[in-house]
Amino acid sequence: MRVRFRLVAWGWMAACLCLLPWLYPAQAATPQAPQRIPVKVVVVAMFEPGADTGDQPGELQTWVEKDHLQHVYPVPGAFHAARMNDAGELAIVTGQGTAHAAATVMALGLDPQFDLSHAYWLIAGIAGASPDAASLGSAVWAEWVVDGDLGYEIDAREIPQGWPTGMVPLMRSKPYEKPVDALPGQVFAVNAGLARWAYAETRSVALPDSDRLREVRSHFQEKAAEAPPKVQMGDEVSSSTYWHGARMDAWAAAWMRYYTEDKGRFVTTAMEDSGTLESLRQLADSGRVDWNRILVLRTVSNFDRQPQGMDAATSLSYQKVSRYGAFLPAIASAYAVGHTVVQKLIDGWGSSYRDHVPELQSRPGTRSAGIAQPSRDAVKSR
Secondary structure: OHHHHHHHHHHHHHHHHHHHHHHOHHHHOOOOOOOOEEOOEEEEEOOOOOOOOOOOOOOOHHHHHHOOOOEEEOOOOOOOOEEEOOOOEEEEEOOOOHHHHHHHHHHHHHOOOEEOOOOEEEEEEEEEEOOOOOOOOOEEEOOEEEEOOOOEEOOHHHOOOOOOOOEEOOOOOOOOOOOOOOOOOOEEEOOHHHHHHHHHHHOOOOOOOOHHHHHHHOOOOOHHHHOOOOEEEOEEEEOOOOOOOHHHHHHHHHHHHHHHOOOOOEEEEEOOHHHHHHHHHHHHHOOOOOHHHEEEEEEEEEEOOOOOOOOHHHHHHHHOOOOOEOHHHHHHHHHHHHHHHHHHHHHOHHHHHOOOOOOOOOOOOOOOOOOOOOOHHHHHHO
16 A cells, blocks of 8 residues: 555656646746857947037047947946947947056957957057158058056156166166066057058058148158158057157157067057057957957057147147147048958958958068067067
8 A cells, every 4th residue: 555655646746847847937948148249340449529420520430420330239347338230340439548448348358248259350540640650641550559658757857868768668777778578568469461451451542631731741841741641551659648749759769669679660659559459468368359350550630749840848739729630630531441441351251251360471562570479478578
Protein backbone atom coordinates (compact mmCIF):
# COMPACT_ATOMS: atom_id res chain seq x y z
CA MET A 1 0.00 0.00 0.00
CA ARG A 2 2.80 2.40 0.88
CA VAL A 3 4.60 1.62 -2.37
CA ARG A 4 1.45 2.34 -4.41
CA PHE A 5 0.89 5.63 -2.58
CA ARG A 6 4.45 6.75 -3.29
CA LEU A 7 4.08 5.93 -6.97
CA VAL A 8 0.87 7.96 -7.21
CA ALA A 9 2.45 10.89 -5.36
CA TRP A 10 5.49 10.92 -7.64
CA GLY A 11 3.18 10.80 -10.62
CA TRP A 12 1.29 13.92 -9.49
CA MET A 13 4.53 15.79 -8.82
CA ALA A 14 5.86 14.96 -12.27
CA ALA A 15 2.61 16.13 -13.84
CA CYS A 16 2.74 19.43 -11.95
CA LEU A 17 6.35 20.04 -13.03
CA CYS A 18 5.37 19.47 -16.65
CA LEU A 19 2.57 22.04 -16.32
CA LEU A 20 4.75 24.77 -14.78
CA PRO A 21 5.92 26.28 -18.13
CA TRP A 22 2.29 26.55 -19.22
CA LEU A 23 1.10 28.04 -15.93
CA TYR A 24 4.02 30.51 -15.56
CA PRO A 25 5.39 31.21 -19.08
CA ALA A 26 7.11 34.50 -18.11
CA GLN A 27 9.18 32.74 -15.44
CA ALA A 28 10.08 29.86 -17.73
CA ALA A 29 11.32 32.05 -20.62
CA THR A 30 15.04 32.93 -20.76
CA PRO A 31 15.55 36.68 -21.22
CA GLN A 32 17.55 37.63 -24.33
CA ALA A 33 20.03 40.50 -24.49
CA PRO A 34 18.84 43.34 -26.74
CA GLN A 35 20.48 43.37 -30.17
CA ARG A 36 23.13 46.05 -30.46
CA ILE A 37 22.99 48.67 -33.20
CA PRO A 38 25.81 48.14 -35.73
CA VAL A 39 27.76 51.36 -36.39
CA LYS A 40 29.82 51.88 -39.53
CA VAL A 41 31.30 55.34 -38.89
CA VAL A 42 31.44 57.52 -35.78
CA VAL A 43 31.89 61.26 -36.42
CA VAL A 44 33.39 62.92 -33.35
CA ALA A 45 32.64 66.65 -33.09
CA MET A 46 33.79 68.77 -30.18
CA PHE A 47 31.31 71.60 -29.72
CA GLU A 48 27.86 72.83 -30.76
CA PRO A 49 27.04 76.28 -29.33
CA GLY A 50 23.27 76.11 -29.86
CA ALA A 51 20.74 73.57 -31.05
CA ASP A 52 21.67 70.60 -33.19
CA THR A 53 19.73 72.07 -36.09
CA GLY A 54 18.34 75.39 -37.30
CA ASP A 55 20.79 78.00 -35.95
CA GLN A 56 24.43 78.96 -36.51
CA PRO A 57 26.33 75.71 -36.91
CA GLY A 58 29.03 74.37 -34.69
CA GLU A 59 30.95 71.22 -35.52
CA LEU A 60 27.92 68.89 -35.34
CA GLN A 61 25.05 70.73 -37.00
CA THR A 62 26.03 70.36 -40.65
CA TRP A 63 26.40 66.60 -40.20
CA VAL A 64 22.97 66.35 -38.56
CA GLU A 65 21.20 68.36 -41.25
CA LYS A 66 22.93 67.09 -44.40
CA ASP A 67 23.35 63.45 -43.40
CA HIS A 68 19.87 63.22 -41.83
CA LEU A 69 20.98 62.03 -38.39
CA GLN A 70 17.38 61.88 -37.20
CA HIS A 71 17.68 59.17 -34.53
CA VAL A 72 18.66 60.47 -31.09
CA TYR A 73 20.19 58.11 -28.52
CA PRO A 74 20.97 59.35 -25.00
CA VAL A 75 24.36 58.03 -23.87
CA PRO A 76 24.74 57.79 -20.06
CA GLY A 77 27.84 59.65 -18.91
CA ALA A 78 28.36 61.50 -22.19
CA PHE A 79 28.36 65.26 -22.72
CA HIS A 80 25.76 65.04 -25.50
CA ALA A 81 23.35 62.50 -26.95
CA ALA A 82 24.43 60.52 -30.00
CA ARG A 83 22.66 61.04 -33.32
CA MET A 84 22.44 58.46 -36.08
CA ASN A 85 20.93 57.78 -39.48
CA ASP A 86 19.74 54.55 -41.10
CA ALA A 87 22.96 54.18 -43.11
CA GLY A 88 25.06 53.41 -40.02
CA GLU A 89 26.60 56.85 -39.49
CA LEU A 90 26.66 58.05 -35.87
CA ALA A 91 27.82 61.44 -34.57
CA ILE A 92 28.45 62.77 -31.09
CA VAL A 93 29.68 65.99 -29.47
CA THR A 94 32.37 65.51 -26.82
CA GLY A 95 32.37 68.95 -25.21
CA GLN A 96 35.44 71.19 -25.22
CA GLY A 97 38.74 70.20 -23.62
CA THR A 98 40.49 66.89 -23.11
CA ALA A 99 38.53 65.93 -19.97
CA HIS A 100 35.11 66.24 -21.64
CA ALA A 101 36.40 64.46 -24.72
CA ALA A 102 37.87 61.52 -22.82
CA ALA A 103 34.73 61.05 -20.71
CA THR A 104 32.30 61.23 -23.63
CA VAL A 105 34.21 58.89 -25.92
CA MET A 106 34.64 56.37 -23.12
CA ALA A 107 30.90 56.57 -22.32
CA LEU A 108 30.03 55.96 -25.96
CA GLY A 109 32.52 53.12 -26.28
CA LEU A 110 31.07 51.33 -23.24
CA ASP A 111 27.41 51.91 -24.14
CA PRO A 112 25.73 48.52 -24.72
CA GLN A 113 23.35 50.06 -27.27
CA PHE A 114 26.00 50.08 -30.00
CA ASP A 115 28.21 47.57 -31.78
CA LEU A 116 31.41 49.53 -32.49
CA SER A 117 33.62 46.54 -33.28
CA HIS A 118 33.93 47.44 -36.98
CA ALA A 119 33.30 51.18 -36.75
CA TYR A 120 35.61 53.79 -38.23
CA TRP A 121 36.16 56.90 -36.10
CA LEU A 122 36.44 60.30 -37.75
CA ILE A 123 37.52 63.13 -35.45
CA ALA A 124 36.36 66.18 -37.42
CA GLY A 125 36.66 69.70 -36.03
CA ILE A 126 38.23 73.11 -36.41
CA ALA A 127 41.72 74.05 -35.29
CA GLY A 128 44.42 76.66 -35.23
CA ALA A 129 47.36 76.27 -37.59
CA SER A 130 50.82 77.62 -38.09
CA PRO A 131 50.93 80.12 -40.97
CA ASP A 132 54.18 78.39 -41.94
CA ALA A 133 52.25 75.21 -42.73
CA ALA A 134 48.62 75.82 -43.76
CA SER A 135 46.11 78.43 -44.88
CA LEU A 136 42.75 79.42 -43.42
CA GLY A 137 39.95 77.03 -44.35
CA SER A 138 42.37 74.20 -45.18
CA ALA A 139 41.66 70.61 -44.16
CA VAL A 140 44.51 68.64 -42.57
CA TRP A 141 44.72 64.86 -42.11
CA ALA A 142 47.02 63.86 -39.21
CA GLU A 143 49.22 60.83 -38.65
CA TRP A 144 50.58 62.02 -35.29
CA VAL A 145 48.91 63.71 -32.32
CA VAL A 146 51.11 64.87 -29.44
CA ASP A 147 49.76 66.05 -26.09
CA GLY A 148 50.82 69.61 -25.27
CA ASP A 149 49.66 69.69 -21.64
CA LEU A 150 51.76 67.01 -19.95
CA GLY A 151 55.06 68.52 -18.90
CA TYR A 152 56.81 70.96 -16.60
CA GLU A 153 56.48 74.71 -17.15
CA ILE A 154 58.43 77.71 -15.89
CA ASP A 155 56.96 81.19 -16.17
CA ALA A 156 58.41 83.02 -19.17
CA ARG A 157 59.86 85.71 -16.89
CA GLU A 158 62.01 83.11 -15.12
CA ILE A 159 63.32 81.07 -18.05
CA PRO A 160 67.09 80.51 -17.75
CA GLN A 161 69.20 82.33 -20.30
CA GLY A 162 69.69 80.18 -23.38
CA TRP A 163 66.51 78.16 -23.00
CA PRO A 164 64.23 78.39 -26.06
CA THR A 165 61.08 77.80 -23.96
CA GLY A 166 59.86 77.35 -20.40
CA MET A 167 58.20 74.02 -21.30
CA VAL A 168 60.19 70.99 -20.16
CA PRO A 169 59.31 67.32 -20.81
CA LEU A 170 58.29 65.31 -17.76
CA MET A 171 61.21 63.48 -16.13
CA ARG A 172 63.68 65.84 -17.81
CA SER A 173 65.50 68.92 -16.47
CA LYS A 174 65.67 71.14 -19.56
CA PRO A 175 63.78 71.61 -22.84
CA TYR A 176 64.00 68.76 -25.36
CA GLU A 177 66.49 66.77 -23.29
CA LYS A 178 67.17 63.28 -24.66
CA PRO A 179 66.35 60.49 -24.47
CA VAL A 180 62.66 60.89 -25.25
CA ASP A 181 60.47 59.09 -22.71
CA ALA A 182 56.80 59.65 -23.51
CA LEU A 183 54.15 58.63 -21.02
CA PRO A 184 51.16 56.57 -22.17
CA GLY A 185 48.65 59.03 -23.60
CA GLN A 186 51.27 61.57 -24.60
CA VAL A 187 52.04 60.51 -28.18
CA PHE A 188 49.56 58.91 -30.57
CA ALA A 189 50.35 57.46 -33.97
CA VAL A 190 47.13 56.67 -35.84
CA ASN A 191 47.06 54.34 -38.84
CA ALA A 192 49.20 56.25 -41.32
CA GLY A 193 48.04 54.09 -44.22
CA LEU A 194 44.39 54.93 -43.53
CA ALA A 195 45.19 58.63 -43.15
CA ARG A 196 47.01 58.64 -46.47
CA TRP A 197 44.13 56.81 -48.13
CA ALA A 198 41.71 59.46 -46.79
CA TYR A 199 43.98 62.22 -48.11
CA ALA A 200 44.19 60.57 -51.53
CA GLU A 201 40.39 60.30 -51.67
CA THR A 202 39.89 63.98 -50.73
CA ARG A 203 42.88 65.89 -52.06
CA SER A 204 40.83 67.22 -55.00
CA VAL A 205 37.84 68.37 -52.89
CA ALA A 206 37.23 72.06 -53.56
CA LEU A 207 37.25 74.10 -50.36
CA PRO A 208 35.45 77.44 -49.93
CA ASP A 209 37.46 80.59 -50.54
CA SER A 210 36.30 84.21 -50.48
CA ASP A 211 37.37 87.84 -50.66
CA ARG A 212 37.17 87.87 -46.87
CA LEU A 213 39.70 85.05 -46.55
CA ARG A 214 41.96 86.61 -49.12
CA GLU A 215 41.92 89.87 -47.16
CA VAL A 216 42.87 88.06 -43.94
CA ARG A 217 45.64 86.15 -45.69
CA SER A 218 47.12 89.41 -46.97
CA HIS A 219 48.23 90.26 -43.41
CA PHE A 220 50.53 87.22 -43.32
CA GLN A 221 53.68 86.93 -45.37
CA GLU A 222 54.27 83.19 -45.05
CA LYS A 223 53.88 81.30 -48.32
CA ALA A 224 51.53 78.68 -46.89
CA ALA A 225 49.32 81.32 -45.26
CA GLU A 226 48.95 83.29 -48.49
CA ALA A 227 47.71 80.27 -50.48
CA PRO A 228 44.04 79.34 -51.01
CA PRO A 229 42.64 76.62 -48.73
CA LYS A 230 43.41 73.03 -49.67
CA VAL A 231 43.39 69.47 -48.37
CA GLN A 232 46.77 68.40 -47.01
CA MET A 233 48.52 66.26 -44.45
CA GLY A 234 50.12 67.44 -41.21
CA ASP A 235 50.26 66.66 -37.53
CA GLU A 236 48.67 68.06 -34.41
CA VAL A 237 49.62 69.29 -30.96
CA SER A 238 46.62 68.76 -28.66
CA SER A 239 46.30 71.03 -25.65
CA SER A 240 43.39 72.22 -23.52
CA THR A 241 45.34 75.46 -23.06
CA TYR A 242 44.50 77.83 -25.92
CA TRP A 243 47.97 79.22 -26.49
CA HIS A 244 48.85 81.90 -29.03
CA GLY A 245 51.88 83.73 -30.38
CA ALA A 246 55.04 83.28 -32.44
CA ARG A 247 57.08 81.86 -29.56
CA MET A 248 54.40 79.32 -28.70
CA ASP A 249 54.15 78.38 -32.38
CA ALA A 250 57.91 77.68 -32.36
CA TRP A 251 57.50 75.62 -29.16
CA ALA A 252 54.74 73.49 -30.72
CA ALA A 253 56.81 72.74 -33.81
CA ALA A 254 59.79 71.70 -31.66
CA TRP A 255 57.55 69.73 -29.23
CA MET A 256 56.20 67.71 -32.18
CA ARG A 257 59.68 67.02 -33.55
CA TYR A 258 60.95 66.02 -30.11
CA TYR A 259 58.21 63.56 -29.18
CA THR A 260 57.95 61.96 -32.63
CA GLU A 261 61.72 61.98 -33.13
CA ASP A 262 61.37 64.05 -36.29
CA LYS A 263 58.67 61.82 -37.81
CA GLY A 264 55.83 64.32 -37.25
CA ARG A 265 55.42 67.81 -38.72
CA PHE A 266 53.44 70.33 -36.70
CA VAL A 267 50.60 71.94 -38.63
CA THR A 268 47.50 72.21 -36.41
CA THR A 269 46.71 72.82 -32.77
CA ALA A 270 43.47 71.62 -31.17
CA MET A 271 42.09 71.11 -27.67
CA GLU A 272 40.51 67.66 -27.34
CA ASP A 273 42.18 64.98 -29.41
CA SER A 274 44.65 63.59 -26.87
CA GLY A 275 41.68 62.93 -24.56
CA THR A 276 39.63 61.34 -27.34
CA LEU A 277 42.52 59.19 -28.49
CA GLU A 278 43.41 58.03 -24.98
CA SER A 279 39.87 56.75 -24.47
CA LEU A 280 39.95 55.06 -27.87
CA ARG A 281 43.30 53.53 -26.96
CA GLN A 282 41.84 51.98 -23.81
CA LEU A 283 38.73 50.83 -25.64
CA ALA A 284 40.94 49.25 -28.31
CA ASP A 285 43.01 47.51 -25.62
CA SER A 286 39.78 45.95 -24.31
CA GLY A 287 38.67 44.85 -27.79
CA ARG A 288 35.72 47.22 -28.07
CA VAL A 289 37.03 49.31 -30.98
CA ASP A 290 39.66 48.88 -33.70
CA TRP A 291 42.61 51.28 -33.29
CA ASN A 292 43.49 50.94 -36.98
CA ARG A 293 40.17 52.59 -37.95
CA ILE A 294 40.76 56.06 -36.49
CA LEU A 295 41.06 59.23 -38.58
CA VAL A 296 41.93 62.74 -37.37
CA LEU A 297 40.81 65.66 -39.54
CA ARG A 298 41.22 69.26 -38.43
CA THR A 299 40.31 72.33 -40.49
CA VAL A 300 41.94 75.72 -40.03
CA SER A 301 39.75 78.39 -38.44
CA ASN A 302 42.59 80.67 -37.29
CA PHE A 303 46.34 81.09 -37.26
CA ASP A 304 48.14 80.27 -34.04
CA ARG A 305 50.24 83.41 -34.05
CA GLN A 306 50.03 87.10 -34.85
CA PRO A 307 50.54 88.69 -38.27
CA GLN A 308 53.55 90.87 -38.95
CA GLY A 309 53.56 94.18 -37.08
CA MET A 310 51.25 93.03 -34.26
CA ASP A 311 51.97 91.72 -30.77
CA ALA A 312 50.64 88.37 -29.55
CA ALA A 313 48.27 89.84 -26.94
CA THR A 314 46.50 92.06 -29.47
CA SER A 315 46.27 89.20 -31.92
CA LEU A 316 44.78 86.95 -29.24
CA SER A 317 42.10 89.53 -28.44
CA TYR A 318 41.10 89.53 -32.11
CA GLN A 319 40.52 85.77 -31.97
CA LYS A 320 37.36 86.41 -29.92
CA VAL A 321 35.76 88.44 -32.70
CA SER A 322 37.21 86.37 -35.58
CA ARG A 323 38.90 89.40 -37.12
CA TYR A 324 41.63 87.13 -38.44
CA GLY A 325 39.62 83.94 -38.45
CA ALA A 326 37.69 81.59 -40.72
CA PHE A 327 35.17 79.91 -38.42
CA LEU A 328 32.37 79.18 -40.89
CA PRO A 329 34.67 78.27 -43.81
CA ALA A 330 36.47 75.82 -41.51
CA ILE A 331 33.15 74.28 -40.44
CA ALA A 332 32.21 73.89 -44.12
CA SER A 333 35.59 72.35 -44.98
CA ALA A 334 35.32 69.79 -42.17
CA TYR A 335 32.05 68.51 -43.56
CA ALA A 336 33.02 68.68 -47.24
CA VAL A 337 36.20 66.66 -46.71
CA GLY A 338 35.00 64.42 -43.89
CA HIS A 339 31.72 63.50 -45.57
CA THR A 340 33.57 62.40 -48.70
CA VAL A 341 35.40 59.75 -46.66
CA VAL A 342 32.34 58.78 -44.61
CA GLN A 343 30.29 58.20 -47.76
CA LYS A 344 33.11 56.22 -49.35
CA LEU A 345 33.29 53.91 -46.32
CA ILE A 346 29.53 53.42 -46.18
CA ASP A 347 29.18 52.81 -49.93
CA GLY A 348 31.92 50.18 -49.85
CA TRP A 349 30.92 48.64 -46.53
CA GLY A 350 29.50 45.31 -47.71
CA SER A 351 32.02 44.66 -50.45
CA SER A 352 35.17 45.70 -48.63
CA TYR A 353 35.41 48.17 -45.76
CA ARG A 354 33.57 46.26 -43.06
CA ASP A 355 36.30 43.65 -42.90
CA HIS A 356 39.24 45.33 -44.65
CA VAL A 357 40.72 48.71 -43.66
CA PRO A 358 41.72 50.78 -46.71
CA GLU A 359 45.36 51.82 -46.53
CA LEU A 360 47.76 53.66 -48.79
CA GLN A 361 51.28 52.59 -47.92
CA SER A 362 53.01 55.82 -48.89
CA ARG A 363 51.99 59.43 -48.81
CA PRO A 364 51.07 60.50 -52.36
CA GLY A 365 54.12 62.06 -53.97
CA THR A 366 56.57 61.00 -51.22
CA ARG A 367 58.44 57.96 -50.01
CA SER A 368 56.80 55.83 -47.35
CA ALA A 369 57.75 56.64 -43.78
CA GLY A 370 56.26 53.38 -42.55
CA ILE A 371 53.07 52.73 -40.58
CA ALA A 372 53.33 53.19 -36.83
CA GLN A 373 52.34 50.25 -34.67
CA PRO A 374 49.20 50.84 -32.59
CA SER A 375 50.22 49.23 -29.31
CA ARG A 376 50.61 51.43 -26.24
CA ASP A 377 53.98 49.89 -25.39
CA ALA A 378 55.33 50.71 -28.85
CA VAL A 379 54.25 54.32 -28.55
CA LYS A 380 55.89 54.68 -25.14
CA SER A 381 59.15 53.14 -26.34
CA ARG A 382 59.72 55.72 -29.08
